[in-house]
Every structure is written in C-alpha cells, then in structure tokens.
Amino acid sequence: MDHHHTANPSHAATPTCWTVVVPGPFFGGFTYHFDLDAGPAPGVRVRVPFGQSERVAVVIEPASAEGEQETRPILEVLDEAPLLDDRTLACLRWAAAYYHHPLGEVVFAALPKALRGERRLEVEALVSTPAGRAALEVGEAKGERQREALSRLVASAGPAPVAKLGPAAVRRRLVEKGWAEPTRMTAPAEWSVPVEPGSEAAPALNAEQQGAVDAIVSAGEGFRAWLLHGVTGSGKTEVYLALIERELAAGRQVLVVVPEISLTPQLIDRFARRLSVRPAVLHSGLADGERLAAWRAVAAGTAGLVIGTRSAAFVPLARPGLIVVDEEHDAALKQQEGFLYHARDVLVWRARQLAIPILLGSATPSLESLRHAWDGRYGHLRLTERASGATMPAIHCLDVRGQTMVAGLSPALLRAIERHLLAGGQVMLYLNRRGYAPSLVCHACGFVAGCPHCDAFLTWHRQIGRLRCHHCGFEQGVPADCPSCQAPLSVRGMGTEQLEDVLAARFPGFGIVRLDRDATAGKGVMADSLARIARGEARLVVGTQMLVKGHDFPGVTLVGVVNADQALFASDFRGPERFAQSLLQVAGRAGRAERPGEVLVQTHDPEHPVLRRLLSEDYEAVMAAQLVEREQAELPPTRFAGLIRADAPQADAARGFLAGIADQLRERFGDELAVWGPVPAPLARRAGRYRFQLLLLAQVRSTLHRALWAVDDSVGSRRLGGRLRWSIDVDPIDLA
C-alpha cells in the first residue's frame, strides 16, 4: 500500500519471472519478467506486451528465470494486493483442467467485469502529516469542518479516501496548511450493515427440519456434502436460515448459489427480514459497479452472506463457513456456452478444498446427487411434510387417446378447469411451448414452414404477426397461403399464445395471465403478472417452464399438464428424469392447507412406467429405476461422460473431424473407453451450420480425462480446416 511500482532503476534487483494468463484460447500460461524486487504476486493483474499490442493478464505463479525462450517485461502492476487468493486460484486451475478450458478464460470469467480491464482499484486519498496531527492535538484547527475532517483523517491511522473527508474546499485547506498530503489508496471493500436489523422471528422448526439442522451441526466443521431432499413447501429455506444464522454468528461466511436470477429477490427479501445482515448479491442483472462492490466485500470478508447465480461459484471467500446450492437439480447451474462448468460440482470441490460443509437442496434432486446420497458419500436429509401443513396435490393421468381435443385440451380437463374456476380456485396450465402454434402446414401439398438455417419448424407468433425460429432467431412474415401450391395454410400443434386465446374465449371474465419468455420480456411485466395472480385478478395462468421456477401460487387449486408426452418421450437420456422433476415442481406450485390441489396430466401413454411409478410410488422410486436403466445403458451417472461437439458449414468437415478423433481414441483406449458416434446433433443443422457430436464414456474418471487430453494434443498440433469449430463438454447435461 505504500510503494508504487513505477520504474526505479536504482532499485533494480534480481529480475523475477512470472507465469501469467490472458484471455484467449491458450492452454499454457506465458512467462514475463519484472525487474523490480516487489510487485507481482499470484492473483495480481499486470499489463503486459502481447504480440503487437498490450493485454491485461493475471499472475498465476513464479516461474523459473532460465526459460529457453526470451521473456518480455511486465509493464505495470495493476493491483496492490491479489484479487484472487491462492485457494481460489487453485480452484480455477482445477476447473480449467477438469473442464478442458483455457486457464486465462477461466480466471477472467471469475473476475467481475469491472476488473477485467486496466481499471485500478484506487481512489484519491489524503494522509495526515506530523504537522496535521500536532495541529489537531493543540487545537490549532479552528474551523468546525476542518477540525472534523482532520480528526477523522488522523483517526484512520493512514490514508483515508477523500469521499470520507468532507467537501473539496475543506480538504484543500488541510493540504494548503500542510496538515495533510494527497495520495492514492486501494478503495476499501466496505459493506454496510442494514439500517434496520431483520426483525422477523424464526418460526419453530418441525421435527424433520430440526433433524436436518442437528445432523449438519453435529457433524461439526470440515468437509461434508449434504443432500437436502425436501418436497416443495417443506421449508428447506428455514433449514438454510438456521444454518446460516449459526455460521454468521460464528463469524464465518455463507455462499448461497441459485440457478436463476429470478430466484434471488425472494431469497434476499427472506434473508434480510430474518437476519441482521445485508446480503451481498452477485448476478448478471447488476451494474458493473454494484457487482464489483459486492464481489470485493465478499473477497475481503466484510460481507458475511452472499447470494448469487452460477458465476458466484468462483467468488473468493475470506472466511468461508458454509456453501448452499439451492435447486441443485436445475440444469441452469451448468453454463451452456464457452466455459462449460457446473456450479454445483465446482462448489462441491471448493467445499472439500475449504474444508467446510456444503448443502445441496432440492425438491427433486438430480440423479447424480441422489446416487451419492444413497451410497453414503453425501449425508441424506429428507423433508417429507409440507411445513404449512398443506398436503401435496393429488396427481392423476388423463388418457387423451380417442378424445375430442379442443385446443389441445381434453373434455375431462376442460370440465375440471370449469369446476375449479366456479369453486373459486385458480387454474394453471403448463405447456412448454411458446408462440401461437409450433408450425404452419399445408394440408393440400404437405408443405411445412421451416427455418432456412436450421432443421426446425418456424413457430407462428400471432401477436407480432411473424414466423420465428427458436433456434437461430430467424424470422419472417406470415405467408398468406402455401408458397408451393397456394392452398390455405393451417396451424398445427399448440403454443401458449393460442392456449391463452382459447381459454380467454372459453372462460371469459376470469382473467388470464400468460407467463413465458415472450409475454414477460418487458421490464416489470413479470412482477405485474405475478401480482395479478397473487391478487386473484387472474384466475387462469398459462405458461411454460417459467411456471416451474420458484414462484409459488398458493391460490392455484388445479394444475393441468397439457402435453406430458413431449417430455416423456424426449430423445435425451435424461428425458424421464427431467419429466419427473418438472411435473413435481409444477405440481408443488399449487395448493395450500385449506384447499388441497389437484394435478391432471394429459398423455397418450398412461401406462408409461415413469408416469405410473410417479403416481403410485414416489420420486426416489422413479429415480432408483432410472439409475438401473442408466447402469444397463452404461450412461451417466454410472459412467463418466465427455461430449465433443463440432460444427461447420459443410457436414462432411464436422463429421470427418470427429470420425478422425473417434478412430484414434478407439485404437488407443480400446475397451476402457466407449466412443459413440460421430452422430448428428439433435438439431443437425442450426444457424446454417452442420453439427455433429462424439460421446465418450468411461468407467474411470481418469480414463476420460486422459482421452480428452489426447484429443486436445492431437487437435492442437493439427491444421484445422477453415471454419470448423469444436469444443469439449465434460459431464454434458444434455446431448443437444
């Protein structure tokens, strides 16, 4: 904090060499030298010459000076203290290796945007002089405001930021009188306490909740992973709160990670009401400055509680005590672009490294976590009762075979909707397909409106009068009639827009709200819609996946799942798992104590084993059966999977690239490694590119990684033809 690292040749000592990383596709680091004896350290940003230009880099570790290659100099040290501590750096190095992603990309992804450039964490400051301290002591400072500023400056025992020392005019007098000198300092990472402490009393925990808390507490400090499997409404959050309170009281930090930004406000509210802390929040909705302040407060340890989305998984923790991952089954915890990490898995690794407990909560845990719990590697905590006393809604199948459907709704479902509306209940219809209709077809010649860039149909968005591709963003006007035979076009299939129209016409006067990406795009629309539902102004709710996430609708007494088959027969091997999770999550939104809910599931296959097991047994039974199937099919989580994707403007380029890799791996690894493919990706042509993939499955994690390193090596040293793009996905969440 006291020396600046500008050139000072008289001070030149042993040149030190440092390995640094820059963002970009570089698997190794780069070595630079620095001629002063102090300055760079692991986790510090530096400015370095790079090719013809300059870059900001992050120092990783000292390097041996005698490289075979000439080094270039570090031009400037940008931080006085490391931004990333050694343990966080170690985690980032592990993650880069585990996910086969360049370390520079990983390190920079872990920094808040505001720190990815050259911006220094410095502010203007004043520091008191001996004359100033004497002046204060003898009461020489006459002016009220000068005396106040000076005493505050002296009290700070070092430099203080100008922002804390009153107006500029007052500060200038202090300098003019020789009582203070201008300087610069690292802005302190401050985090205020709430104006009014949380006042809400904790409700008494029920026996199961208390049992969960006791189990974790009595396990003591040190690493242990816990799966908290609590049905919707069982009060998982109260368990989190009880544990968070303990940790904060003990002076340790708690990191809470949720899959969706939309889940943060409710959680923040709840925490703020109950705990006398101001949670630091880390998500992409924040301005860069806000996010920087929160990030620094966490890293410095001034903020005790952090709530964040996926990227918060890498925030440095100064005094870690507990990690909580809520909705741990949610696929949104896995990044889907670029650095393909899974926040839950990274956090389990971090918890082990930091030697602290980690709590994974869900009403519908992932098969991965359930398996760890069944095998005893994770503690298994179950909350089976709804804390409110409400019963879980009853789930029934509606066999729609041979039924006359109206807008995708069977007569039985329509009758049920009417019955619940007349009884004063709210009705929620879940249809995971936005738009008016998923396709426009010509019954005369068989034409279907398709995307020119993808193997996909165009969805008709009637409100905006456009046909849209949901995979590449292509859109066009709606043709008046069939482009190939001029016959009139008709709609096929059902989207939320159409469902909303049909229901509004059929049940007028009940008020209807649609919740999907299109309907809630505007700022504040989502909150508005939720409020309309909460006030009971809207008695009908139509929506997609969005209904499944987080928000509770206690007035809802009927949930209709319009098309279960869509998920039940999805081609992905996780289809049945996803289906069970979505169904229970959407069911859990409904009902409260005095009005038990009802869930009706429309399907063409009421005998489907997943469906039957879900109705007659429970979630764990479904998942246990899934595990048997995965074992037989030699799929995750009983095997370790890596997916290599490639795409190119010509199909042969992508397929050939993967075929070459497949041959090499089969030859080298034989029976140790199953190599599936190359096969066309589920959406084989997307945005004008042909997509193929190669799935690798190994019984032993290290085999998978050896194979993936072999791929890195052989591709890295080979000339890649033209516009071929490829990537590695470790632990792929879906094969799409």
Add this chain to the structure above:
DNA sequence: AGCACGCCGACT
C-alpha cells in the same frame, strides 16, 4: 481471441 502478414478481385 485479436492482430499481423500475404496473396488475388474490382475500384479510382
């Protein structure tokens, strides 16, 4: 990733 160098089409 960015940024240079390098070798072929249509512009002043």
Add this chain to the structure above:
DNA sequence: GTCGGCGTGCTC
C-alpha cells in the same frame, strides 16, 4: 496501379 477480402500463423 491500389483497397480490401479473409486464409494462416503467432502471441512468453
């Protein structure tokens, strides 16, 4: 004759 297209190669 040049301006600029993006193929190819490199960055300590």
